[in-house]
Amino acid sequence: MQAYLDGFHPGDPALTPTPAAAPSPAPDEVDVLVVGTGPAGLVLAAQLARFPDVTTRVVERRAGPLDRGHADGVACRSMEMFEAFGFAHRVLHEACAVTETVFWSPDPERPEHIVRSGRVQDVEDGLSEFPHLILNQARIGDFLLDAMRTAPARLEPEYGLEMVSLDVGDEGTHPVTVTLRPTDGGPDAGTTTVRARYVVGCDGARSAVRGAIGRGLHGDSANQAWGVMDVLAVTDFPDIRFKNVVRSAGGGSMLVIPREGGYLVRMYVEMDRLAPGERVGARAVTADDVIAAARRILHPHTLEVKEVAWWSVYEIGQRLTDRFDDGGDGRDAALPRVFLAGDACHTHSPKAGQGMNVSMQDAFNLGWKLAAVVRGRARPDLLRTYSAERQAVAQRLIDFDREFATMLTAGAAGPGPAPGGFQEHFARQGRYTAGVATRYPAGMLTGDEAGQHLARGFGVGERFHSAPVVRLADARRMHLGHIHEADGRWRVYAFGDRADPRSPESRLRAFCGVLGDPRRSPVARFTRPGEDPDAVVDVRAVLQQDHVRVTTADLPLALLPRKGRFGLVDYEKVFTPDPDEDVFTVRGIDREAGCLVLVRPDQYVAHVLPLDAADELGAFLERVLLPAGAAATG
Numbered sequence: 001m002q003a004y005l006d007g008f009h010p011g012d013p014a015l016t017p018t019p020a021a022a023p024s025p026a027p028d029e030v031d032v033l034v035v036g037t038g039p040a041g042l043v044l045a046a047q048l049a050r051f052p053d054v055t056t057r058v059v060e061r062r063a064g065p066l067d068r069g070h071a072d073g074v075a076c077r078s079m080e081m082f083e084a085f086g087f088a089h090r091v092l093h094e095a096c097a098v099t100e101t102v103f104w105s106p107d108p109e110r111p112e113h114i115v116r117s118g119r120v121q122d123v124e125d126g127l128s129e130f131p132h133l134i135l136n137q138a139r140i141g142d143f144l145l146d147a148m149r150t151a152p153a154r155l156e157p158e159y160g161l162e163m164v165s166l167d168v169g170d171e172g173t174h175p176v177t178v179t180l181r182p183t184d185g186g187p188d189a190g191t192t193t194v195r196a197r198y199v200v201g202c203d204g205a206r207s208a209v210r211g212a213i214g215r216g217l218h219g220d221s222a223n224q225a226w227g228v229m230d231v232l233a234v235t236d237f238p239d240i241r242f243k244n245v246v247r248s249a250g251g252g253s254m255l256v257i258p259r260e261g262g263y264l265v266r267m268y269v270e271m272d273r274l275a276p277g278e279r280v281g282a283r284a285v286t287a288d289d290v291i292a293a294a295r296r297i298l299h300p301h302t303l304e305v306k307e308v309a310w311w312s313v314y315e316i317g318q319r320l321t322d323r324f325d326d327g328g329d330g331r332d333a334a335l336p337r338v339f340l341a342g343d344a345c346h347t348h349s350p351k352a353g354q355g356m357n358v359s360m361q362d363a364f365n366l367g368w369k370l371a372a373v374v375r376g377r378a379r380p381d382l383l384r385t386y387s388a389e390r391q392a393v394a395q396r397l398i399d400f401d402r403e404f405a406t407m408l409t410a411g412a413a414g415p416g417p418a419p420g421g422f423q424e425h426f427a428r429q430g431r432y433t434a435g436v437a438t439r440y441p442a443g444m445l446t447g448d449e450a451g452q453h454l455a456r457g458f459g460v461g462e463r464f465h466s467a468p469v470v471r472l473a474d475a476r477r478m479h480l481g482h483i484h485e486a487d488g489r490w491r492v493y494a495f496g497d498r499a500d501p502r503s504p505e506s507r508l509r510a511f512c513g514v515l516g517d518p519r520r521s522p523v524a525r526f527t528r529p530g531e532d533p534d535a536v537v538d539v540r541a542v543l544q545q546d547h548v549r550v551t552t553a554d555l556p557l558a559l560l561p562r563k564g565r566f567g568l569v570d571y572e573k574v575f576t577p578d579p580d581e582d583v584f585t586v587r588g589i590d591r592e593a594g595c596l597v598l599v600r601p602d603q604y605v606a607h608v609l610p611l612d613a614a615d616e617l618g619a620f621l622e623r624v625l626l627p628a629g630a631a632a633t634g
Contacts, residue, residue, distance in 0.1 A: 002572065005564035014086070015150055026158060027055055029174050031374045033196040034058040035209050037157050039071065039137060040342030040359040041202030042144035046085055047367030049151035050487055054374050056155060057194065058148075061162035061183050061203070065145065068230070068310045070137040071356035072259065072266060076123060077435025077463060078357045079130035080603065081364055084486040087143040088130065095133035096260045098122045102242045103423050106249040113300050114248055118423045122243065124430055126586075129466055129479055132434065135260050136230075137356055160184055164191065166199065166212035168326060168337050173197065176337050198370055200339045202363070205319075207344035213326040215340065217347060219319030219398065224405075225271040226349070227290030229311035232263055237301040240265060245408070251296035253408050264309065269293045270408075271313065285313045314349070318398040321345040324362075324387035335380050336387070339366060346394040348401040357435050358397050362390050368488045368601035377488075377526075377536065378624050381444070389440050400432060436463055440604060444623055447598075447607035454595035455495065455608045457587030464491075464599045467586050468578035472547050472555075473571035477578060481603070483540065488601050490621065492523075494541045495584065497594035497611060501543055502554045507594055507611040508541060512556035514614040515539060522618030528628045532563040536625065540573050544584060544591060547576045 003013035032048055034041050037060040048056045074082075074091060082088040105117040123132050148155040161180045169175040174195040182189045201209025205217070237256075244256035252270030259266050269290050287308050295303050324345050327336030342359030366386045372378035431437045440446045440461040449460050457465060466481025484491055496508040503509070518524045523537040541559050543550060552560065552571055559573045577583055584591055596617060598607040607620055 002570075005568060006566070012150075016152060026057055028193060029055075029195045030057045031055045031197045032057075032370055033176075033178055033194055033199045035163050035178075035199065035201050036060060036203035036207075036342075036344070037062070037065070037141070038202055038204060038342055038359065039140065039144075039356045040344075040363040041200075042141055042148070043081075043360045043363035044200055044202060044341065044367045045155055045157070046144045046147040046151065047364065047486055047488075048371060049148045049153040049155035051371045051375060052152040054153070054371050056153065057196075058155065058157040059161040059163070059180060060157050060159050062159060063184070064159050065157075066138045066141050068136065068138055072134050072136050072257065073354075073357065074133040074135055074140070075354070075357040075433065075435035076128035076130045076132060077438075078360055079133065080128060080463065080466070080481065081360065081486070082143070083130075083482050084484055084603065085144070085147050086485070087147060090143055091133060091135055091140070092130075094139060094260050095135035096258050096262075098132045098134060098243045098258070100242055102239045102244045104239075104244060104246040106247070111249040114246060114298065116239070119242075120423060122430075123434055127431065127434055127436060129481075134257055134266075139260075140356070161192075163203070163208045163212075166209060166338065168213070170334075197374065198337055198339065200341060200366065200370075201344045202341050202359075203344055205343045205347045207340065209338060210321065210340055210344050213338050215321045215323065215326075215345070217319035217321055217345075219317060219347075224273060225285070225313060225315055227269045227271050227285065227293065227311065227313045228266065229269070229287060229290050229294075230259060230264055230266050230309040231291075231305045232307040232309065233265060234304045234306065235298070235302060237298055237303070246297055247408075248297045248299070251299070252293065254294060254297045255408075267294050269297065287311045318348045318402050319346070320394055320398050321391075324391050324394075325383075327384060327387065331381070336383055339383075339386060341366060341390075345391075346397060348398060349405045354397055354401065354433065354435075358394065361393070361435070361438070364486070364602045365390055368486075371488050372601075372625075377626060379626060382624055385444055388443070389445075393438055396432075400429065404429070436465075438463065438604075445600060445606055446604075447609075447620060449608075451595065451608040451610060451613075454590045454593060454610065455587060455597055457589070458597050458605050458608060460605050460608055462605055464597070464603050464605055465587065467583040468581045469542060469575040469583055470547050470578055471572060472543070472550065472574040472576055473552055475547050480540075480542070480575060480583065483572075484599065484603055486601075489534070490537045490601060490606075490625075491599040492537060492539045492617070493597040493599065494539060494611065495589050495594045495597065496541060496543045496545075498544060498591050500545065501541075501550060501556075508543070509556055511596070511611050511614060512541075512558040515558035516556065520614065522614050522621060525618060525627050526621065526625045533561045534563070534570070537621065540575065542575045542577075542583060545576060546579070550576070 009017050031054050045058045048054050079088050100119050101122050103118040104114045107113040107115040160183050162183050164181045165179040167177045174197050176196045176199050178194045180192045201207045241258045247253045255268040257266040291305050324340045325336035326338040341362040369382050373380050446461045466479045469480045499506040514520050526536045561570050594611045596609040600606050
């Protein structure tokens with residue numbers, strides 16, 4: 001990590017000291033109001049907290065943070081995002097890693113018994129540097145709350161407040177008026193009015209924000225009840241510490257998920273069919289009912305539950321809104337002012353482990369865009385891309401979940417697929433469940449594929465797939481993607497051509513020469529006077545030569561930028577290949593020509609360009625970013 005750019009300070013180097021001041025009352029005029037502190041709301045708040053010049057309030061109707069239950073699957077892609085927020089190592093330390101998924105089916109000789117019928121590797125090799133992990137949503141929330149509290153804005157949620165009305169006006173800089181009310185004050189409790197530039201509803205499936213802008217959840221229900229429980233149990237089921245898909249002959253199906261701590265286990269248990277229109281709450285299902293169903297499915301194995309840490313019942317259903325904001329179609333439509341994220345705009349079954357992960361990615365997509373527009377860095381049209389990009393992702397999630405839930409359901413719901421068929425389907429969908437299958441189409445934020453041949457392993461529109469490298473300045477082995485913090489900056493990774501970077505023939509050196517010319521630089525045009533040269537666009541270089549053959553003294557000055565109030569040199573901009581896993585080979589980078597890989601603030605590849613395409617790079621960035629000195633209206 002880098003620290004002390006503007007002077008040494010004792011204590012945690014990651015915490016920039018702030019002047020001591022008396023606590024101020026919550027502002028009644030804000031840039032962004034976040035309603036709800038589920039996974040989406042907390043990721044959004046953690047992102048906005050990185051910008052002290054963005055006034056943000058976060059309100060939650062619950063009396064305090066979540067402390068147990070709910071989602072638990074952490075996809076590889078979410079771990080990549082957590083690394084950008086600086087707490088992936090904490091999740092790795094606490095979580096249970098899923099290495100294999102084991103399949104159990106009826107014994108052909110004794111169908112009333114189950115037997116192990118197959119197993120697959122949970123995440124294919126090379127898909128991500130991070131594994132698939134299991135850790136309860138409450139702990140993920142704790143880490144995000146810590147990220148908010150320690151970020152420059154020192155942001156804290158306000159608990160015990162619910163939204164009772166929202167109105168979008170058409171005048172003023174803060175056109176959205178929201179009325180809040182304490183949840184524990186009774187019918188006579190007073191209300192508070194907040195005016196905001198933007199409001200984001202992260203308030204769950206029964207979203208008041210969604211209702212206020214006239215959006216609905218549309219979809220259907222499978223009329224199937226499931227129970228879920230986190231238990232401490234004693235069992236002779238031999239694979240209790242693996243992830244399991246269990247299908248019995250007559251008792252139904254279940255998922256067994258090993259949880260953190262070495263003893264806790266989650267079980268998703270198929271219950272009874274529901275009549276059309278029936279709600280599971282009308283069945284008065286108890287925890288004992290869920291345990292009994294689990295025992296029937298696991299037969300002949302025993303299950304003795306010692307403690308139920310959390311349990312719930314739910315109905316399978318997939319529902320989706322048609323838009324994730326209050327905007328309209330076409331460039332002449334009003335810009336969106338109210339947004340939806342997470343369960344407020346898509347709901348589905350929890351068994352595929354995608355709900356929390358997709359919700360957090362919604363917020364990661366939206367957060368940097370809101371901050372860029374509020375701070376006058378980006379064109380307000382940028383906000384139209386949120387619904388366009390994420391609604392399509394959610395539709396794919398709904399389709400996947402419907403297929404997954406249908407294949408898993410058996411027993412009381414009728415015959416399911418052959419064991420091998422389900423196992424093959426599970427393996428095929430591995431990239432999706434890992435969270436790395438999203439690909440954004442060409443548009444304002446995604447270029448064409450004309451330069452894709454220069455870096456085949458960095459798919460345009462896909463997440464930046466990290467790889468090991470060696471930092472030139474100190475020979476430290478590290479992952480290239482781990483320099484990509486959740487700080488709202490764009491990244492340009494300049495992969496060098498074969499020529500020695502000291503040579504006049506070097507295309508990388510020529511590109512750095514353009515960077516150093518304020519009249520031509522595709523970076524300087526977006527950087528305000530007095531800012532560090534990487535304040536908006538952070539340029540990093542990866543050489544083909546190893547760290548012994550080149551030193552920092554050989555580098556162009558553009559790769560040794562001076563920063564901060566002391567004009568200190570940033571030595572961490574240049575990398576060389578890892579001797580065991582050369583990034584040029586594993587990511588298919590053209591060794592003769594090199595290339596530029598432009599990456600969005602949310603870690604998705606926006607464009608791949610030749611090293612001599614500085615003008616094209618600048619033109620692409622100008623689709624989104626405002627030149628320094630330009631005024632934004634948003």
